[in-house]
Amino acid sequence: MKKNPPPRTLDTFDRAILRIIQHDNKMPQRQIAAQVNLSAAAVQRRIAMMEKAGIIVSNSAVVDVNAVRMNITAIVEVHLTDERLQTVDNAKTLFRAAPEVQQCYYVTGGISFMLIIVSQDMTSYEKTTRRLFAQNESVESYRTLIALDRVKSGSDIIIPSGDCPG
Incomplete structure (x- = not known):
């Protein structure tokens, strides 16, 4: 970076x-x-x-996921085996490089990462989970939530009033 x-x-x-x-x-x-x-x-x-x-x-x-038949949106909690710097950095590198991962957050609260992943179908999603989580010795466990409806999605941020550092 x-x-x-x-x-x-x-x-x-x-x-x-x-x-x-x-x-x-x-x-x-x-x-x-x-x-x-x-x-x-x-x-x-x-x-x-x-x-x-x-x-x-x-x-x-911004591409409409439905227009390109990316029908599955998964929110995934990832628990790493440990929070050592090298383990976390390796996970960040892996998740950043995965095209299916649309968003990735390193978080607090007993979970290591929260990811938003899009896939064409469940077969594709399973292949992604095998590659990113099941075959990854640094991942202790993961939990998937499948979105039923994309209620709001975007990247616009509120631009605060007044002078603010860039």
């Missing part, structure tokens, strides 16, 4: 730009500029600075 430069303070314009582009990052910069009362060049510079500072980490398309 790359090191980010020191955080910069987000001003009112930066926060307004972030609110717009996290909903539609393909909006032309001239339209963003009109909405936030800046020039298109100023918007372009601010976006470039926020990308360089690591505030904007990605520009990607």
